[in-house]
Amino acid sequence: MERIESHACFDGRQEVWSHASGALGCTMRFGVFLPPQARRESCPVLYWLSGLTCTEQNFITKAGAQRHAAEHGLILVVPDTSPRGDGVADAAGYDLGQGAGFYLDATQPPWAPHYRMHDYVARELPGLVEANFPAGDARGISGHSMGGHGALVAALRNPGRYRSVSAFAPIVAPSRVPWGEKAFAAYLGEDRESWRQWDAAELVAGAAERLPLLVDQGDDDEFLASQLRPELLRAACVAADHPLQLRMQPGYDHSYYFIASFIGEHVAWHAEALRRPV
Amino acid sequence: MERIESHACFDGRQEVWSHASGALGCTMRFGVFLPPQARRESCPVLYWLSGLTCTEQNFITKAGAQRHAAEHGLILVVPDTSPRGDGVADAAGYDLGQGAGFYLDATQPPWAPHYRMHDYVARELPGLVEANFPAGDARGISGHSMGGHGALVAALRNPGRYRSVSAFAPIVAPSRVPWGEKAFAAYLGEDRESWRQWDAAELVAGAAERLPLLVDQGDDDEFLASQLRPELLRAACVAADHPLQLRMQPGYDHSYYFIASFIGEHVAWHAEALRRPV
Numbered sequence: 001m002e003r004i005e006s007h008a009c010f011d012g013r014q015e016v017w018s019h020a021s022g023a024l025g026c027t028m029r030f031g032v033f034l035p036p037q038a039r040r041e042s043c044p045v046l047y048w049l050s051g052l053t054c055t056e057q058n059f060i061t062k063a064g065a066q067r068h069a070a071e072h073g074l075i076l077v078v079p080d081t082s083p084r085g086d087g088v089a090d091a092a093g094y095d096l097g098q099g100a101g102f103y104l105d106a107t108q109p110p111w112a113p114h115y116r117m118h119d120y121v122a123r124e125l126p127g128l129v130e131a132n133f134p135a136g137d138a139r140g141i142s143g144h145s146m147g148g149h150g151a152l153v154a155a156l157r158n159p160g161r162y163r164s165v166s167a168f169a170p171i172v173a174p175s176r177v178p179w180g181e182k183a184f185a186a187y188l189g190e191d192r193e194s195w196r197q198w199d200a201a202e203l204v205a206g207a208a209e210r211l212p213l214l215v216d217q218g219d220d221d222e223f224l225a226s227q228l229r230p231e232l233l234r235a236a237c238v239a240a241d242h243p244l245q246l247r248m249q250p251g252y253d254h255s256y257y258f259i260a261s262f263i264g265e266h267v268a269w270h271a272e273a274l275r276r277p278v
Numbered sequence: 279m280e281r282i283e284s285h286a287c288f289d290g291r292q293e294v295w296s297h298a299s300g301a302l303g304c305t306m307r308f309g310v311f312l313p314p315q316a317r318r319e320s321c322p323v324l325y326w327l328s329g330l331t332c333t334e335q336n337f338i339t340k341a342g343a344q345r346h347a348a349e350h351g352l353i354l355v356v357p358d359t360s361p362r363g364d365g366v367a368d369a370a371g372y373d374l375g376q377g378a379g380f381y382l383d384a385t386q387p388p389w390a391p392h393y394r395m396h397d398y399v400a401r402e403l404p405g406l407v408e409a410n411f412p413a414g415d416a417r418g419i420s421g422h423s424m425g426g427h428g429a430l431v432a433a434l435r436n437p438g439r440y441r442s443v444s445a446f447a448p449i450v451a452p453s454r455v456p457w458g459e460k461a462f463a464a465y466l467g468e469d470r471e472s473w474r475q476w477d478a479a480e481l482v483a484g485a486a487e488r489l490p491l492l493v494d495q496g497d498d499d500e501f502l503a504s505q506l507r508p509e510l511l512r513a514a515c516v517a518a519d520h521p522l523q524l525r526m527q528p529g530y531d532h533s534y535y536f537i538a539s540f541i542g543e544h545v546a547w548h549a550e551a552l553r554r555p556v
Contacts, residue, residue, distance in 0.1 A: 008529035010539045064342035064538065251286035260342065261288045
């Protein structure tokens with residue numbers, strides 16, 4: 001592991017690290033914010049998964065989350081959104097290939113060798129973080145848009161691994177919207193049965209634990225009706241009696257201005273769960 | 279004037295406007311954050327001047343200032359850092375020409391026709407803002423690096439125009455550091471006597487009002503000893519008995535992580551001055 005950025009930030013440190021990922025077969029970068037509390041004690045970790053086109057930089061420079069993580073003593077870990085590099089398959093559009101890993105484990109050529117972002121985010125990265133930083137095993141996960149999908153799916157597929165999960169403007173039912181249909185057909189193949197295990201609205205029905213979901217969604221989001229469709233998650237949660245707090249935020253769009261406006265409430269909500277005695 | 283961006287943000291609006299500037303002879307953009315209080319009443323305005331290479335975007339996306347402006351009911355106005363466009367003179371480096379206007383009024387060819395950022399920031403822009411937004415005439419000004427220089431100079435040259443001024447890592451004595459010497463020689467010519475009226479450490483000696491200066495400076499800033507030299511401002515303020523609060527912040531560098539960490543304190547400090555009865 002190599003540290004490639006380090007900045008004082010809210011009395012903690014905002015760092016960026018580079019490492020060789022076994023899960024992805026390429027060099028990856030992730031951002032980590034170490035709150036001041038991490039100088040003297042082990043802290044819980046909140047993972048953040050970003051949306052289409054993003055790298056580890058978007059959230060760490062635009063969301064203003066460090067202020068809140070410093071207040072609550074949470075480490076923030078922010079991976080990139082796909083495998084990267086010349087040897088990694090890519091596609092022309094912004095919604096497939098590099099920058100668009102969809103936090104799943106691909107089964108189809110040419111994607112299968114590198115596109116294993118679920119394995120990376122839910123297994124390899126926590127192992128790396130917990131071995132190399134003052135990080136306990138209390139984990140929360142959140143994300144935006146494609147990353148909101150990734151956070152919900154990571155939590156629903158891995159009971160016991162996360163103590164809290166939330167999302168901003170998530171793609172809740174990728175099997176039923178254009179972004180998801182394009183990505184799943186490429187990464188997973190045409191058999192839609194295989195898509196169900198990567199679709200939050202499908203996974204809720206068989207969830208082994210009732211981890212409460214906190215979802216914020218702007219009602220002026222340009223992708224609301226076509227790609228995000230939070231009503232499908234609401235219906236699935238009602239049917240499965242799964243706890244969901246879905247908050248429609250009037251006037252907010254899909255941008256980081258929306259995330260910045262509510263990230264403080266999400267960090268506080270995760271901190272409450274992550275610091276609660278178990 | 280044309281509104282080219284509008285986003286809900288902390289229950290207010292983050293907007294970007296474009297307009298034809300008479301002072302600069304080109305089309306300019308500026309960011310404006312309207313806090314929720316501006317829906318029902320006139321609010322004070324805090325102007326922010328950005329550093330080398332920046333546009334109006336850097337501060338509005340990275341500093342997290344809107345949260346604090348919404349809390350205190352301040353409008354934030356964030357201009358670009360130079361005149362722009364194909365018809366505007368430019369230079370090869372990052373520290374002269376477009377993106378590097380130095381907030382002065384140039385007298386030398388080829389810069390003089392467009393490079394009048396002081397006139398723009400201190401006169402034209404406040405007129406535009408106060409005519410088109412719910413903005414009162416209580417004005418504060420702050421900035422970073424080249425923009426910290428610009429904020430200090432705008433306040434010191436225009437007694438009575440601002441009620442508060444602060445700066446992050448400002449170039450306090452441009453006449454005596456490489457960035458300033460290069461820019462002043464180009465924009466103002468080789469006669470160093472003409473440089474004095476654009477140099478905060480020189481202007482303090484003849485300041486017509488004792489407006490207190492708040493300056494934050496990271497002690498791990500890569501430009502501290504070569505370009506910023508806050509000790510020159512301190513010496514000038516001691517000699518002139520001018521009130522200065524210079525805070526050396528341990529471990530902080532020149533980045534927006536530094537600004538984000540302390541912008542809340544600056545906004546609160548400006549709000550106290552701007553909302554005080556006069």
